Amino acid sequence: MLEFQTPELLRMPLQELCLHTKLLAPINCSVVDFLMKAPDPPPALIVKNALQMLKTIDAMDPWEDLTELGYHLTELPVEPHLGKMVLCAVVLKCLDPVLTIACALACQDPFVLPTLASQKRAAMLCRKRFTAGTFSDHMVLLRAFQAWQKARSDGWERAFCEKNFLSQATMEIIVGMRTQLLGQLRASGFVRARGGADIRDVNANSENWAVVKAALVAGMYPNLVHVNRESLVLTAPKEKKVRFHPTSVLSQPQYKKIPPVNGQTAAVQALPTDWLIYDEMTRAHRIANIRCCSVVTPITVALFCGPARLPSNALQASSSCQGDRVSSDSSDSEMEDRTTSNVSLLKLDEWLHLKLDSEV
Template structure:
């Protein structure tokens, strides 16, 4: 493909999946010229292959299978060289045949590190003259081939899903290789469903599904009974050790037997894992076992090896032959948004019914309802203006909503930090240093009562420090990971670019500068937490003082925590755990985990009750009573009740209506240059900041009403 800014044909709307530029099909004379150039280049370079691998002797069989069928499932034994050699077989086979210029191959990898390392390996084997034909594209990093035509691009599944948004038929691509398809993560299952559509719309496209194991016959049936090709490999003998043998070898007593239910729920003993690694390092022969003991599939690739399994041998027989696909055990909100991007006119239930292992329809409906509750989908399951912006964000929809709102309320930087840190923890969290991390979080949280502001303070402080020594001292003081913080910074850059794609920013670099207008209110921590509750709602916790023990004793100093779904506990990783001086009776949170029948909240922030009233999308109902005040309730949310004088309630209602109108108005416009609401919007945000900063969020009453006696009407 070539790129011509003056070309206005339909293909100009399609993005080249290799280069990311605008796509246009090659004209006949261009294809001829490029084909001749590629052939002469390959003939002169005569690229070598390096060491002989088992798959090399099956080159012609692989090429013939792919030529004969649009989709091929290939079962290739681990260690035979499938990942590095088969893509090259296809590229070289096409370049030496007639359709050279049309040959562009995408190879997906489940992890970014494998995509990068395999691309480097293949480029090195092809030599200096052809290295420019090979590239990679992963999250936060991209080095594509110099141009389309005779190109090979390694990429993660998530990146290919994004490419399908702007090129659903994969025009200009000759082959897609989905490697490690047996891992069955959510993105891979979504990709397979979309490739079914792509091959119908693009009959020249060839799809090769490579699996080391797994239920390959089901894959074949999914693609209309496509052929399954077996390529044998060779594995050196591997000696397997299970928990009993491992403990005996280390001179430790064998643990007591557990019943089946206990075996399912038992968590991995991280101390034992560390001790086993140390044992292998100290006692096994050098070279033979280094990284030849992480699992059986790796241990015998190059020489005889050992595999260590930290569960009893009998438990192996009770394990499932194939793992449960991720799509059947994970929240579906992000998947549904992806489905709406690719197939906007399909109902979520109908689209997900087409994947290889369809989730239960009721689970899908619950996820759809959740997206409707946060304003991402409307009643007809269409993306709302908010949903269209959230769909641009490469993160959880609730975090995406918070990021979108942060642009409207000019507090982008701290919310970027929070979203990135909730994706990658900046702390060295382990069983050994848990106490140190808790102490560090408590110091960083201060009076904010917020895990999320801890993240923001960590990122901003680390960025402001100059010099390697001062940065390292900061990392050591607060038990932080420099590698994680660098990755977090990259995520923040990506989320900033997402905000640009959503039309909310002019330049992504501006959102990372604290002095930017986009961060005018980034130092207003009450507002930042208000934006978080606006994004994360209905993730809300009510805090009550006083608990009753199982023995019936009342403990007035203890705190209890409750969501609409029932009681919860704060996880030990939260800075708010054990804090008796929370400044409000309301907390918001992002993630929760269930363990041993209890729900633990991993992160939380105290939020001002007025932030909940003014910035969430909740429905309100007013109820008069005998007293001069009015009660305001959230239907379906029995935790929440306010009591206001009629005059104050009227003023707050006007402010709430104005703020929501400002949000809706901004989201309906196309780009940041036209979303400025001028003085009116700025005054609204400034008024909200003043209100949050100058009203008491915790009047000290044991009742569940929020007092507004200290709100002056002139401030509203």
């Protein structure tokens, strides 16, 4: 047992720490140098990785100065990528569902993991019932919370949690976080009491799942994986093979009676699109697993991934992109034998390349 508790500096999320450090550090002192002055500083390499991620999501510019988005993110009581997701939801007018999803992701998994094998199967079936055919763990979180809210209004929330393998305490925490986050959005002026940007206006598209996923994609970037249809595996920028975490509803195919050995392959084959977002990637025995995933369309990836301002050479004309390796076709055209001379290449980052119809 440790004689002293681990310092909070080493326990809090580093991206959030770096944002607030930038507000406190002197102008001529970098975030890394400032944090290294602490009695128990976090490793410098991990801090640099966190800073790079903040630059990737446009919270910091290349010189480590906070952007306008970065300043807004420092005011929100969630991790930066979740805060960006919520702010995008305000712009896209789908705040309520994204608020729920962001708060659920900020907490521990609200679903309880049973120990008995029979209960594990029942728990997975409960998760699947909340998917509504969307191939989305985020939808599971949203619908589970909405159903719990209704059960609470009817006075049987505890029985509901027991029936659906949910943690009552976690659901209450999500409620508290939603209230706190919405209050901060009101204080910052993103949600107003009346008129434009009032609570009704910022939820005009809350029933449109495609719009909700657009906000999720904007917040989750660069947590993106691609489906290789030839080998039926998931690939990421630094991972040649990624698997679904066993708790994901996407880890099992949508149909039954599939051999367990081929479960992951069948699950990948059943995916309706070639792109997925995820909340967290973990590693166990050299295998990368992704948690909380949702399938997204190529057009959503093209519109909501990458930096806010693309470089001038991001879109390459057809003549200059011949022979380049691309990640996926963004068009569902039936003309599969179209030559590369009829497509343009959109480079959103070093890994995320999309082929576009030149006429678009």
